[in-house]
Amino acid sequence: MSSSRSRPVIVWFRRDLRIADNPALTEVAATGAPVIPLYIHDPALDGRPMGAASGWWLDKSLRALATELEERGAPLLLRSGDPEATLRVVINETGADAVLMNRMFEPAAWERDAEIAHGLKADGVACRGFNGTMLARPGSVRTGQDAPYRVFTPFLKALLDKAEEPAPRDGPRTLDGVAGLTGEAVDDWGLHPLRPDWSTGFDWTPGESGAREALSRFLAGPLTVYGEGRDIPGEDGTSRLSPHLHFGEISPWRAIRAARQAAKDGRVPGKQAEKFVSEVGWREFSTHLLHHFPYMAERAFRPEFEAMAWRDDGEGLEAWKRGMTGYPVVDAGMRQLWATGWMHNRVRMIVASFLVKDLLVDWREGEAWFWDTLVDADMGANIQNWQWVAGSGADAAPYFRIFNPVTQGEKFDGEGKYVxxxxxxxxxxxxxxxxxxxxxxxxxxxxxxxxxxxxYPAPIVDHAMGRKRALDALEQIKSARDKD
Structure with missing residues (x-):
């Protein structure tokens, strides 16, 4: 892009709600062109309707971003509707001749963006995409046989070998905005629940500054014992960065760089910093998998698991959602989720195993509930994690690995603090x-x-019976596969 531009450029914000380390915004600022920061409210931005808890977060994050952009001289323009049609309206209103965006890699979003770019370019509007959300662009990390990785450990090694860390950028201090544009208000979109307001227990600070505060808190405490502490739900041992990463309020590179710098400075053990890096890598693995294998959003990654004899257990599913299963650690997790929009990572595995194995309820039911109730509901991670527990995913835990909710509670919440x-x-x-x-x-x-x-309820299922039933269902799959 030329540095002597006068026609405005649209920066289309989506999952990159930040100023720093934002390649699309940095590119425009470097040219000195007038910039139109635009957010288009499309409830199906990822390719499926947004969950309610994600809507709560988006409401706050957009307000924070709008404040940051206003201070720099370029107000955030809010519009809603079909993305391509809305972009064309703004282009016609302003004479903008370029649209810059940071890419989304979810399958439906990827296809939509490609179609939009093709259409705009055909009409003489430049359209450029950047990688502002991942360590490496999906498709750039492949096996020696030029295929997508299906196993995490070699993927992580290849990712860290291949990925090129960008230089950190604090972002432009001033922007040349475009005056006179009228947009919508965040309030118009009804993202914050009102009657009833189920978010009163949400203790989060969405936005870029909130993300940096969360990172600082993590570096100062939990990261020092992260490998072990992240498994103890009664303690503050996790990063709590997942929603900030999902909404792009902080780049994964900034988080990794900070963790590694803390290790280099001797503030945290190197092993703990690298454990955090591997967890960011798991998020990356999930996104890459979904990008390469779009069907896993709806079907089992391993096709034989589509024959699993799932039970239609409406009562059991409802008891699980409400945290009334009679198994304390399961119920604690489900109640934490409802009250805070988040659940401890170890407990996520326990409650998922209970639904899929003890109750033999389809993993898609649990995935849908998490999608609606988690503030960090990330399509790739949510689908991959549920299929991991169900044994049907890439590099998944074997289906016969069935968590005992009692012994899991005793092991990871021995003093009962969490319960x-x-x-x-x-x-x-x-x-x-x-x-x-x-x-x-x-x-x-x-x-x-x-x-x-x-x-308090008695257990809704006997664990030993549920375990046997799940293993029997697995044997049926194996038998059918062997016959084929």
Missing amino acids: RRWVPELAGLSDRWIHAPWTAPTEVLAAAGIRLGRD
């Missing part, structure tokens, strides 16, 4: 009984003020 916080009706039980209250003597339950079936 007592989220299942307060069990707070009076000692550590010995808190993860399996139905095994406690009657007098112990009475002393704790608990009547099973009234104050």
Whole structure:
């Protein structure tokens, strides 16, 4: 792009709601061209309707971005509707002759962007895409046989070998905006719940500054023991960066660079920093997989698992959603999710295993619930993680790996801190009984003020029975596959 431009350029924001390390915005600022920062509200931006918790986050993140852009001289223009039609309206209003964006890699979004770029270019409007969200562009990390990786460990090694770290950029301090444009208001979109407002317990600060605060908090504490601490749900041991990364309020490179710098400075052990890098790599792996294998959004990555004899258990599914299964660590996780829009990573695996294995409910039911209720609902990660637990995904845990919710609770929440916080009706039980209250003597339950079936449910399924049923279903798949 020429540095002597006078016609305005549209920067189309999507999953890159930040100023720093934003390649599209940096490119325009370097030319000195008038810039029109544009956000188009499309509820199906990822290719499927946005979840309610994601809408809550988007509401706050857009307000934060608008403030940052206003301070720099280029107000954020908000419009809603079909992306291509809306872009064309803004182009006609302003005479813009270029659209810059940071690419999205979800299959439907990728195809849509390609069609838009093709259409705009045919009409003489330049359209350029950048990688502002991933460590490496999907398609750039391939095996020696020029195929997508299906196993995480070699993918991570290849990713870290291949990916080129961009220079950090704080972003433009001033922008040449375009006056006189009228847009919509965030309030018009109804993203914040009102009646009822189920978000009153959401303790988050969406936006770029909130992302940096979260990173600073992580570096100062949890990262020092991250490898072990991230498995203890009762402690503050995780990064809590996932929603900030999903909405692009911070680049994954900035987060990795900060972690590695902390290790280099001796503030955290190098092993802990690299464990965090590998977790960012898992997010990357998930996005790359979905990009290469779009069908996994709807179907099992491993086709034989489409024959799984899932149960239609509406009551069990509802009890799981409400945190009323009778298994304390499962219920604690589901209640944390509803109250905060987030769930601890270890507990996500436990509750997913319970739904898919103990209840034998289709993983797609759980994936849909997480999509609606998680503030960090990322399509690639959500689908990949559920298929990982279900045994049907790439490099998945074997289906016969079935978490016992009692022993998982005892191992990772031995003092019951997590359960007592989220299942307060069990707070009076000692550590010995808190993860399996139905095994406690009657007098112990009475002393704790608990009547099973009234104050807290009895287990909705016997774990040993559910485990056997799940393994039997797996054997049916194996038998059918062997016959083929």
